[in-house]
Structure formats: structure tokens, C-alpha cells
Amino acid sequence: MGGMDVEGGIARKLWNKFRSESVFANYTPFFVCVAAGNLSTDSFLHYISQHVHLLNAFVHAYELAEECADDDEDKQAIRKLRKHVQGKLNSNDSLVLEWGFELPEERMPTNTTMKYADFLLATASGRIEGERVPGKLATPFEKTKVAAYTLGAIAPCMRLFAFINKEIQALLDPNDSSHTYKKWIDYYCSQDFEAYAFRIEELLDTLSVTLTGEELDVIEKVYHQSMRLEVEFFSSQPIIQETVVPLSRTLDPAVGGELSIFCDFDLTCAAFDSSAILAEIAIITRPKADSDGSETQLARLSSADLRSTWDALSSQYTEEFEQCIESITTTETATSFRYEGLCEALEQFAHFEKAANSRVVQSGVLKGLNQEDIKRAGQGLILQDGCKGFIRKIMKNENLSTSLHVLSYCWCGDLIRSALSSGDVKALNVYSNELPYEESITTGEIIKKLESPMEKLQAFNNILNNRDQDNQHLTVYIGGSVGDLLCMLEADIGIVMGSNPTLKQLGEQFGVSFVPLFSGLVAKQREVVEVGSSNWKKLSGTLYTVSSWDEIHAFILGSSS
CATH class of the missing domain: 3.40.50.1000 (HAD superfamily/HAD-like)
Structure with a gap:
């Protein structure tokens, strides 16, 4: 993460503020099983099919953000980000095969996937919970603001992904090629993906420069909400095998399981x-108690x-x-537990x-x-x-x-x-x-x-x-x-x-x-x-x-x- 520190940029500040939420994604059955290398293939393919729905929502959100951006350079930067996701969608099938999996069949988006996709598109359309954005985005400034909000909704997703996969990669033996998900993990730990996540954050910083304190609060709210929806997305992935997390669900109350x-x-x-x-x-x-002049003070x-x-x-x-x-x-170190x-x-x-x-x-x-x-x-x-x-x-x-x-x-x-x-x-x-x-x-x-x-x-x-x-x-x-x-x-x-x-x-x-x-x-x-x-x-x-x-x-x- 060497080149990451954009001094005082809002993207970095928000990531540091809400980074603890990443723990809740990390500890999901999905990621624990991925890290262990034994997530069932069916669960993984279900995830891939849901991820495609999300990628489509990202592409659409970028299109709306590009229309809103006032500055040509910003427009171009957003277009580049959109093309990156579009490219990922186009090459999705070959990537899945490259990672060593069969292609998943088409699956309908689940409620959680829909909820996340709807949130991205609502934000990109200027419909933000509790915010009064005019029905028609009249001025260029209002439009730019919505472009910034949209990037605020997209940024945590990519950063979280890069972060979790790095946490997992650190636990793997780099020479062990038998790990089922190694290629997938490596893909999201690559310099290419890191650079992509970083470009989104840079653009969010650029678009936020002219915003008021109140508008920056909206970005914070959107960023946090996106992070939570991302965690929910991973929490809701169906897992058919026995898992060690969450602990409370591994105990069966029907047989008197108690924690x-x-x-x-x-x-x-x-x-x-x-x-x-x-x-x-x-x-x-003490002084208050003594001020009553009673003999105890002596x-x-x-x-x-x-x-x-x-x-x-x-x-x-x-x-x-x-x-x-x-x-x-x-000074002796024990060789066994005593x-x-x-x-x-x-x-x-x-x-x-x-x-x-x-x-x-x-x-x-x-x-x-x-x-x-x-x-x-x-x-x-x-x-x-x-x-x-x-x-x-x-x-x-x-x-x-x-x-x-x-x-x-x-x-x-x-x-x-x-x-x-x-x-x-x-x-x-x-x-x-x-x-x-x-x-x-x-x-x-x-x-x-x-x-x-x-x-x-x-x-x-x-x-x-x-x-x-x-x-x-x-x-x-x-x-x-x-x-x-x-x-x-x-x-x-x-x-x-x-x-x-x-x-x-x-x-x-x-x-x-x-x-x-x-x-x-x-x-x-x-x-x-x-x-x-x-x-x-x-x-x-x-x-x-x-x-x-x-x-x-x-x-x-x-x-x-």
C-alpha cells in the first residue's frame, strides 16, 4: 500500500474511519472458507453470478456519474473507470475459466444483490436517503456533487475487496498451487486491481474538493452505507458446508447447544x-465531604x-x-505446553x-x-x-x-x-x-x-x-x-x-x-x-x-x- 497515502484525502479518511467494518466481511463463512481453500464450488459460482449483477450496476452508475461530471478531465477519468469494469464484465467468462472453474449458469439476483445495486443507482441518480436533491439536476454544480456522491458509493467496495484479499493472501503459502482459490485471490491482490481501486479514490478526492461540510457528510453517509451493503452481500452468500463461523450458529439449540x-x-x-x-x-x-465541618475531617x-x-x-x-x-x-523457552x-x-x-x-x-x-x-x-x-x-x-x-x-x-x-x-x-x-x-x-x-x-x-x-x-x-x-x-x-x-x-x-x-x-x-x-x-x-x-x-x-x- 506504499503509494496509498494521499495526504488528507477524503477517501483515505473514510476508509480509516470505517475500516473496522471490514472485519465483518472478513469473518463471513464465505471468506473464511475461501481462505481455507474449501468453499464449495457451487457457493463460489453463485457468488460469481451475483457479482456479475453488481458489476452491471457499477457500469450503469459510472455512466450516470459521467453525465453529471462538469469537467472534461473528470468525465474522461470516470469513462476510464467504467471501461475497466466493462472490460472485466466482457472477460468474466474467460477469467472464471482461467481461475479453474466451470462457467456458472445464469442466476437471478438475490434480494441482497438487488438492494446493493438499487442503492448504487439511486445514489448515481441523485436520490439519496434523507437528502433533498432537486428532481432535475439544474446546475452543473449540483450535477458534480452527484458525481462525487456516486464515487463515494463505489470507492469502499474496491478498497474492501483489495484489503480482504491481501489479508487472506498473507495466510497462504506462496508455493502451494493446490489452493483452489489462489488464482482468484491473486487477481484481487494484483497491482492492476490496486491501481484501479486507487484511481477511484483519487477521483473521489478530486470531485470532493469544492464540496461544503454538509455535502462531505453526505459522502461519508453514502460511503458507510455502501460498506455495510458490501458486508451484507458477503454475509448472505449461501454456504452449504459446515463452517466455524459465526460461532453462535455452530451450536444447535435443538440439542441444548449453549454458549x-x-x-x-x-x-x-x-x-x-x-x-x-x-x-x-x-x-x-473528598473536599466536598469535608466541608460540612464535622469532626470526621480530622x-x-x-x-x-x-x-x-x-x-x-x-x-x-x-x-x-x-x-x-x-x-x-x-530465559528458557518451553518446547511444549506446561x-x-x-x-x-x-x-x-x-x-x-x-x-x-x-x-x-x-x-x-x-x-x-x-x-x-x-x-x-x-x-x-x-x-x-x-x-x-x-x-x-x-x-x-x-x-x-x-x-x-x-x-x-x-x-x-x-x-x-x-x-x-x-x-x-x-x-x-x-x-x-x-x-x-x-x-x-x-x-x-x-x-x-x-x-x-x-x-x-x-x-x-x-x-x-x-x-x-x-x-x-x-x-x-x-x-x-x-x-x-x-x-x-x-x-x-x-x-x-x-x-x-x-x-x-x-x-x-x-x-x-x-x-x-x-x-x-x-x-x-x-x-x-x-x-x-x-x-x-x-x-x-x-x-x-x-x-x-x-x-x-x-x-x-x-x-x-
Whole structure:
């Protein structure tokens, strides 16, 4: 993508803004099976026939855009793009044969294909949802605007295609010519296709230069809508074989198939550590509580003293955490997965975490917090992108037999509950420590329930032991820190959020392997064909890494719409 960075061009900005949506296309059964090389030929040919309908819509949209363009150079540029697609349509049959497939029979466009094609043509005709474009495009300026909107609808399709195929190509062995879809993937990763996608983006940038802020907002809306329709197009491709995605659909509710999802809170759901947030509330609200002139203020620290106490506690925690890690780290690399060794090493964390919590209680930092302040802070907490959307979707989906549990070292369950729940979401199962209150003011104590990796694992196992043993169950544990290691390994599927170097270093020392989730799923999909089932096994020693909740959402539930 070397020559791609058009500084500040709208095409690049929009792609960066909505690129996370590409995950939902990537994780479709269609692309996972293509990447694994075992998508059934019939499904592929169905896709090819639908793609032809879309290409025809692109040609038509380009024709309308060309009529709208005011500038001769722009007209010529659009004409070139149209001829490129026309050429692709004309050579479609020979391309399909070249890729090694029989020609598909004519198939009617599906509803999803029609929806996408209709959107492209409506945009190119100046009919944009919620926009008042005059019935007759009177002035050249109005026309140029529509040409820009049209390019905004076309651009994400080509960029998404180039992007996904590059992601897939990176997983393939370049010397393996037996991969059924290698030629097709290579075609969309070629310099020719990249140059074509880039020309569309350049032209979109050119046509947008004179537009107002409001009109640029319309382009953004059109671009985003097109991206979503593209994802929907791939999500709706009929797949006749067994697939590993989306996970929720691989479990059969008819035979009691059930999915239990567990996740950590700090640095997994929340972008920040909750202990610092609770300390901050204490520091900020402290002066207010003291101003009533009651005798308790003598026994309580001032705001400034409180901050220095907290800073000292924090640095001691960090220092001891590092020493703890150092004491269990060796330079040897494990040749195999050693679960027992890891458990022994993590035992040392229990003493360290418990001692740290006791120091916090003794310091009195958590004394005198108002329950309402804590809940308010929870509601305003910054969560990782896509986290709340995923939780809401799980909680509201009646058809899913799914339970969701949050296991956290956080000192205050109220903070988690208010951060993750919204008005329309039923109560979450939160397992964490709690701050006891007297008349809704904290006493400064912590009701300690989860303080070590072992206690987390115990809570995890207790929840699982309560379920119906006869049913077909799957467990997923999503974590982000060392305290989650045992639970992630004991779950059928352990997912690591973000890149915690300490977690990785410690895991690798005991033979844990970390695999990016998408490539792990492609490998699993190959297994499905060879072994006949997607066998997720706990204690396999493999954990899957993701960089966003969108990946988890796409893997477990499928597309976001």
C-alpha cells in the first residue's frame, strides 16, 4: 500500500474511519472458507453470478456519474473507470475459466444483490436517503456533487475487496498451487486491481474538493452505507458446508447447544484500569465531604494527601508486579505446553495481589465514596470500541442460548454494572470484589472475592459446574491480563484482547502459543473438512489474539447489522 497515502484525502479518511467494518466481511463463512481453500464450488459460482449483477450496476452508475461530471478531465477519468469494469464484465467468462472453474449458469439476483445495486443507482441518480436533491439536476454544480456522491458509493467496495484479499493472501503459502482459490485471490491482490481501486479514490478526492461540510457528510453517509451493503452481500452468500463461523450458529439449540461467554473488565472491556478511577473519585469528591465541618475531617486525609498516598500505593504495586513477574520468568523457552508449571508460577501472584489490596484498605483511600458518584463514573467510563454493542446484542438476542459473565479483580461491582449495562439491558452476571456501604457511603473496606488467577479460575469453574451437563456447551473467555491466563486456557476458546507484552512473555515461557484469531479460524476451517468437525478443545495451549471487539463480534455473532 506504499503509494496509498494521499495526504488528507477524503477517501483515505473514510476508509480509516470505517475500516473496522471490514472485519465483518472478513469473518463471513464465505471468506473464511475461501481462505481455507474449501468453499464449495457451487457457493463460489453463485457468488460469481451475483457479482456479475453488481458489476452491471457499477457500469450503469459510472455512466450516470459521467453525465453529471462538469469537467472534461473528470468525465474522461470516470469513462476510464467504467471501461475497466466493462472490460472485466466482457472477460468474466474467460477469467472464471482461467481461475479453474466451470462457467456458472445464469442466476437471478438475490434480494441482497438487488438492494446493493438499487442503492448504487439511486445514489448515481441523485436520490439519496434523507437528502433533498432537486428532481432535475439544474446546475452543473449540483450535477458534480452527484458525481462525487456516486464515487463515494463505489470507492469502499474496491478498497474492501483489495484489503480482504491481501489479508487472506498473507495466510497462504506462496508455493502451494493446490489452493483452489489462489488464482482468484491473486487477481484481487494484483497491482492492476490496486491501481484501479486507487484511481477511484483519487477521483473521489478530486470531485470532493469544492464540496461544503454538509455535502462531505453526505459522502461519508453514502460511503458507510455502501460498506455495510458490501458486508451484507458477503454475509448472505449461501454456504452449504459446515463452517466455524459465526460461532453462535455452530451450536444447535435443538440439542441444548449453549454458549457461555466470560470476560475480564479492566483493559478488556474498559480502556482504563478501574482502580485508578475509584481513587480519582475519592480524590475529587473528598473536599466536598469535608466541608460540612464535622469532626470526621480530622481523621480523614485531605485531597492532596490522598493523591500522594495513592501515587505511593500505585508505584509500589507496579514495582512489586514487575518483581513478581521477574521471579517467575526464566530465559528458557518451553518446547511444549506446561499447564502445571504455569499454575505454580501464578500461585505467587495470589500473595502479591492480596497484600496490595490489604494496603489499599489500610490506607483509607476508599473510605467515604458515595455510591451515586461511583455509578455515575461507571456510566461515563470509556469502553473499548465495539464492546458495549457486542454485549447489548448478546443480551437482547432471544434466539441465542448464551450467558455472559464478567469476572474481574475490580474492587467495586457497582462500577462494572453501571459501565456495561444500559437501560434496555437486563442485569449482567458480575463476579468481582465489592465495596461495602453504610447508607450509600463506602466504609473503606473491600469485600474480597476475586484476588488471584486461581480465584478467577475457581469462579469460572463454579459457574460451569452449575449448568446442565448433558447439553452441548462451548465456553469462550476473553481476557487481557496475566490474571486471565488460566481461565483463557481452561475455556474451549481463549481470546486475548490487545497486546499485553507481559501476558505474552509469561504464556510463551510455559509453551502457550498466541495465534491471530482470523488465521486460527482459517486453520480450523481446514480441519472441519479433514476431520469432519470443528473441535474446540480446552487446555490446547493455544490462545487467539484480537485487536478489537469487532473481531469478537464478527466471530461469535456474525455481521453487525
